Amino acid sequence: MDAVQNAREAYDAIHAASLADPETFWLKAAEAIDWFERPTRAFDASLGVYGRWFPDGVVNACHNALDRHVAAGRGEQTALIYDSPVTGVKRTYSFEELTHEVSRFAAVLQDFGVGKGDRVVVYMPMVPEAVIGVYACARLGAIHSVVFGGFSAAELAKRIDDAEPKLILTASCGIEPSRKVAYKPLLDRAIEMSTHAPEAVVLLQRPELPAELVERRDHDWESLRDAAMGRTTECARMAATDPLYILYTSGTTGTPKGVVRDTGGYLVALAWTMSGLYDIKPGEVFWCASDIGWVVGHSYIIYGPLLIGATTVLYEGKPVGTPDAGAFWRVIEEYRCVSLFTAPTAFRAIRKEDPNAEKLKNYDLTGFRALFLAGERADPATLQWAEEKLGVPVIDHCWQTETGWAIVGNPLGVGLLPVKHGSPTLPMPGYDLKVLDDEGHDAPAGKLGNIVIKLPLPPGCLPTLWNDEKRFRESYLEGFPGYYQTSDAGFVDEDGYVFFMARTDDIINVAGHRLSTGGMEEAIASHPDVAECAVVGVADAMKGQTPVGFVVLKAGVDRPAAELEREIVQVVRDRVGPVAAFKTALTVARLPKTRSGKILRGTIQKIADGEDWTMPATIEDPTALDEIGEALKARG
Numbered sequence: 001m002d003a004v005q006n007a008r009e010a011y012d013a014i015h016a017a018s019l020a021d022p023e024t025f026w027l028k029a030a031e032a033i034d035w036f037e038r039p040t041r042a043f044d045a046s047l048g049v050y051g052r053w054f055p056d057g058v059v060n061a062c063h064n065a066l067d068r069h070v071a072a073g074r075g076e077q078t079a080l081i082y083d084s085p086v087t088g089v090k091r092t093y094s095f096e097e098l099t100h101e102v103s104r105f106a107a108v109l110q111d112f113g114v115g116k117g118d119r120v121v122v123y124m125p126m127v128p129e130a131v132i133g134v135y136a137c138a139r140l141g142a143i144h145s146v147v148f149g150g151f152s153a154a155e156l157a158k159r160i161d162d163a164e165p166k167l168i169l170t171a172s173c174g175i176e177p178s179r180k181v182a183y184k185p186l187l188d189r190a191i192e193m194s195t196h197a198p199e200a201v202v203l204l205q206r207p208e209l210p211a212e213l214v215e216r217r218d219h220d221w222e223s224l225r226d227a228a229m230g231r232t233t234e235c236a237r238m239a240a241t242d243p244l245y246i247l248y249t250s251g252t253t254g255t256p257k258g259v260v261r262d263t264g265g266y267l268v269a270l271a272w273t274m275s276g277l278y279d280i281k282p283g284e285v286f287w288c289a290s291d292i293g294w295v296v297g298h299s300y301i302i303y304g305p306l307l308i309g310a311t312t313v314l315y316e317g318k319p320v321g322t323p324d325a326g327a328f329w330r331v332i333e334e335y336r337c338v339s340l341f342t343a344p345t346a347f348r349a350i351r352k353e354d355p356n357a358e359k360l361k362n363y364d365l366t367g368f369r370a371l372f373l374a375g376e377r378a379d380p381a382t383l384q385w386a387e388e389k390l391g392v393p394v395i396d397h398c399w400q401t402e403t404g405w406a407i408v409g410n411p412l413g414v415g416l417l418p419v420k421h422g423s424p425t426l427p428m429p430g431y432d433l434k435v436l437d438d439e440g441h442d443a444p445a446g447k448l449g450n451i452v453i454k455l456p457l458p459p460g461c462l463p464t465l466w467n468d469e470k471r472f473r474e475s476y477l478e479g480f481p482g483y484y485q486t487s488d489a490g491f492v493d494e495d496g497y498v499f500f501m502a503r504t505d506d507i508i509n510v511a512g513h514r515l516s517t518g519g520m521e522e523a524i525a526s527h528p529d530v531a532e533c534a535v536v537g538v539a540d541a542m543k544g545q546t547p548v549g550f551v552v553l554k555a556g557v558d559r560p561a562a563e564l565e566r567e568i569v570q571v572v573r574d575r576v577g578p579v580a581a582f583k584t585a586l587t588v589a590r591l592p593k594t595r596s597g598k599i600l601r602g603t604i605q606k607i608a609d610g611e612d613w614t615m616p617a618t619i620e621d622p623t624a625l626d627e628i629g630e631a632l633k634a635r636g
């Protein structure tokens with residue numbers, strides 16, 4: 001039997017076992033975790049919305065990622081490598097050092113009254129203190145909620161109001177290659193805008209751009225850390241079902257969804273993936289080049305590698321421009337990374353700048369075993385380029401903030417399966433993935449339909465939305481009863497390979513960032529001269545998609561279109577944030593609509609992408625579509 005056949009049989013056996021007998025499968029996987037009280041049951045269907053994992057397990061995430069490795073003799077091994085080309089700083093923390101820092105900073109949090117179940121918002125750039133803050137929360141059983149630095153004050157305010165944090169951890173600034181991002185004024189504005197007021201803010205001063213502290217409310221991170229010298233804290237005993245964190249993600253409206261991640265199921269799932277999917281062993285260096293503000297950063301910068309005693313890399317830089325397109329190769333060589341996990345957009349950026357990968361010749365990538373891509377659809381051209389230049393398996397895998405880990409992937413640790421470009425391969429253990437037509441019937445192989453997952457979702461996936469079980473049911477469970485709706489359309493081929501083709505809602509993916517066009521439309525609609533608008537995601541060679549806004553002005557507004565369009569771009573930047581990459585607003589006389597008033601966003605998008613389109617039978621006024629084409633043509 002050849003290696004490919006072996007790998008397929010091993011995969012089939014594992015996946016089938018996970019679905020046929022989830023109790024046995026996941027209790028076995030749970031042996032990778034150090035429990036204070038080992039679970040006797042894997043799943044209880046009577047709890048929560050669709051059941052809960054490891055209902056009687058008692059555990060702590062920080063203990064599993066840090067303390068237990070020190071106790072097991074890994075204290076001197078490097079746990080965290082901080083590499084910041086934007087500041088020129090490099091720093092490493094051993095497991096022992098990181099455990100001490102976290103234990104000490106948890107004492108600081110305790111002094112603010114932070115304990116089990118309290119929320120702490122972490123609004124920080126990619127610095128080690130952010131990781132320390134997150135682990136300090138986990139140590140105490142407080143629920144962290146990290147907010148990505150590229151969001152606006154208004155977006156931060158929404159998250160503060162929903163999570164109602166006791167405390168906010170922040171830094172004076174983030175550093176982008178072309179500018180310093182002053183976090184503090186954004187945070188101050190967010191706190192002004194929010195109804196909920198945190199009791200205190202702990203701020204890390206960065207020398208690049210120090211910030212003013214608000215008396216009584218704000219506290220200096222370093223002074224508190226100094227004052228806590230010699231203090232330690234114990235890891236709290238947490239129910240496996242207790243929330244570890246809340247991570248907000250875009251919904252179909254401007255109100256983000258607070259994805260809840262429980263503790264025990266997440267640790268078990270991550271531990272399985274570190275070996276089964278990523279093929280990483282304790283002591284090796286795994287690099288996830290994302291941001292801790294995204295789920296990918298939570299799972300594979302902060303938690304996953306440390307959980308199994310591997311080393312993680314915290315990289316405060318970009319794939320290009322810090323300083324050049326050889327940046328990733330430099331980090332891989334310098335730290336002997338065995339795998340890199342990043343978004344396809346990062347590789348598109350490298351390829352654009354260095355099409356023949358000349359820079360790669362300057363580095364020794366011996367020991368580098370695999371590249372993993374996720375966050376957006378991996379286009380075959382980029383994937384092939386990476387395969388050819390790196391000479392290692394390039395593995396696309398697909399997941400969501402909601403799931404916390406891969407739904408579909410190619411399990412390198414089990415055995416590499418043949419790669420089909422355009423497909424992230426096969427469902428991971430515990431995911432009973434189906435494609436259903438709109439009536440809920442199974443779609444035959446090769447037929448496009450709705451990608452859903454039969455309940456229960458495997459461990460690690462969201463049990464609910466923070467403060468909003470109703471929205472959880474409506475958004476994910478009611479469309480296809482008995483299934484979790486991914487809101488992706490796609491198909492499964494005759495070999496079981498899954499192909500994700502498009503979203504079925506108004507979410508777009510810009511440079512690996514999941515964004516709501518509805519949220520951008522809400523921002524545009526707040527401009528006093530705007531009557532109505534539509535935002536669509538248009539194909540972009542670098543970012544995958546970019547948002548374009550079509551805007552109808554109120555009657556009587558006769559200001560120059562260019563001036564208004566600039567203001568509208570600024571409104572989206574202010575209200576959603578720079579991460580939206582919203583750079584194009586086009587004023588049009590009207591929007592194409594059906595006779596019942598529904599804006600024909602799908603057709604607008606096809607026109608913008610230069611795809612074939614057919615005139616919708618229900619269109620109110622066909623000339624409105626011509627006008628969209630003309631507006632796009634005029635803008636080039």
Ligand SMILES: CCC(=O)SCCNC(=O)CCNC(=O)[C@H](O)C(C)(C)COP(=O)(O)OP(=O)(O)OC[C@H]1O[C@@H](n2cnc3c(N)ncnc32)[C@H](O)[C@@H]1OP(=O)(O)O
Pocket residue numbers: 125148149150151174176181289290291294295296297318319342343345346349374375376398399400401510511512513514543578579580581
């Ligand atoms: C599987 C589940 C998931 O999908 S989790 C999400 C996975 N996604 C990712 O990991 C994201 C991958 N993308 C990236 O890392 C970046 O987009 C890369 C490829 C590095 C390119 O970065 P960049 O050149 O900055 O473009 P961009 O589109 O990301 O940025 C747009 C504007 O936002 C800004 N921005 C970005 N990050 C921050 C930040 N942390 N703090 C403040 N601002 C930030 C950028 O500077 C840029 O601003 P500007 O418009 O140029 O002024």
